Amino acid sequence: MSITDSFVAVGVYAVLALLMAITPLVLARLVAPHNPGTEKNRAYECGVVETGDPWGQLRVQFYLYALAFLVFDVEALFLYPWAVVFKDAGLAGLIEVVVFIGLLVLAWLYAVRMRALTWE
């Protein structure tokens, strides 16, 4: 199929998938009982009355993981166009990419030494 056709397929599929997800929810809204009560509507904490702020203070570690993801993900995506022409690019192309990956291995080593990627 032509490129446009495949994009149209993506669009149509997305819309139908959304509909498929929403329909049972709408159905449930019509069919299910609705009896709100204080005990039921509380957040669940194993039966104890909840204490403390639900947001809490989260660790920097999560942010570091997202950061590392971003850097290495962009690297990986830069490698994809190379991968498609890899065979034609030959040894020269391979060396260029090894340099590219090498710099990022350095980045990874640094992150590991800084204990940025391990959960303390």
Next chain:
Amino acid sequence: MGVIEGLFTGGKEFVMQVAAAWLPAPLLVLLSAALSAVALLAFAAVTFMYLTWLERKVAGRFQDRYGPNRVGPFGLLQPIADGLKFVMKEDIIPVGADRVVHELAPVLAVTPVLMLFLVLPFGRGMTGADLNVGVLFFLGVSAVQSPVVIAAGMGARSKYSVLGSMRAAAQILSYEIPMVLAVLSVVMAAGTMSTNSIVEAQARDGWYVLTPWGAFGMLVFLLAATAESNRHPFDMAEAESELVAGFHTEYSGFKFGLFQMAEFLGGFASCGLAATLFLGGWLGPAFLPTWGVFMIKTYALFFVLMWFRATLPRFRIDQLMAFAWLLLFPLSLLVILSSALWHFLALAPALVASLVLLGGGYWVLSGVLWREFERSSGPRDVTGVR
């Protein structure tokens, strides 16, 4: 066998020919897209239902008991009973939760996972939409689950939900990179990102799993994909004994059902992609229809995932993250290097070099990982809250 083989493509051809007589051209394109979409979505829905049945049966048998067998013969009507139950449960939204987000999150969770089925080559000529960037589309849509999971946790205003969703999101991100890199090695060998073309490349070159880089690559991919769907043994974020049910604690009824759907179908779609990339997709003996071959391979891989669930203990959160960043990520880089060597060197030196590289690499990295776990053993804060 020609009839069975072409059952779906033939059926669609027939409908399109009938419609061509009285529909204008643009509407025909829409109709074609809609037919494929409806078929794929129906398949996804039925697959989800029977995957839950299969999972319970298989888990039961692994534990030396029958799975569900009361509702219908062999418990085959169990999923229908479960579905009805979900629809009829009361929808409880905790006080203080963001109403809009609570309604949206399950829908946002399940829609990307359904999109995954669009690029899987179910058989010869049976890809929903054979995009030129098919595998990257798959990976991109998987990555979208990360912020959605956070939305789900936020929509519930409960410490467990928020914490579970943060961990699940971090987990998805951490395992996304090895997955992207493992797929890269296949794209290198096949020279294309289109899923169907990768299958056809394997018709020429042989299944990629039969090469050293392919075997390791498939291992990395399968482990990373299991972690992406939050399946056991990587299901820390939703483990009952740890966080009640993590980010989907406060969702009842069909909303919970939608989260389950996202998890199961995510695992299934990943098995489908692994079968496509490494096991030759729909390539198989001539006496089986191509879509049958694809199903067999995908279910075989899903069986392996169920086997993991029945056999292995759960990873702790710090072990989870270390496994992704200290082992799978560098190993996937070695897989890429090995895939490159495989193309440039002749068979024998390539085989030796690859085995040294990958085996040695695995040995070194697991040593590093082991030392890391030894070092961090002892009392430590694992809850993620200061």
Next chain:
Amino acid sequence: MFADLGFVLAAIVTLAGGVIAVGARNLYRSVLGLMLSLTGVAGLFLVQRAEFLAVVQVLVFVGGVSVLIVFALILVEREGAAMETGVNPGLVPVAAIVAVILSGSVIYAVVRSPLGAAPPAAVQSRDIGEALLNRYLVPFEAVSLLLLAALVGALLIAREKRN
């Protein structure tokens, strides 16, 4: 015909996302609006037949940057107060003037530019690959260096927060 329809849809999604991102009271809803907007941009890339870019957009921005922003928001928040945001009524006239000037300049530039109206030929990943390795080799390697610097810098800053 589909290109036009697709463009309109993608543009609506992008703009709706933008409006939600700017107008929502709750910061977390703003992030959701941002995600919608970024997905709309991916749709715009698709309309231009730049498939690779569209998918990269979804993977990096919706999958990565959105999560980064959310984590940053949560880390910075104090007692749930930071999640609420509002509009300062005194600034509305100034904002309106700035908005008119900015959008006027952009519209003027676009209308007067030599860019064609029809979508360009599809850009193949092969072409991008060949370009990266030949014509744009130095920028390609420079990107790697840039990523290294970014990671090191960010880790140095974050390390102080941890200790």
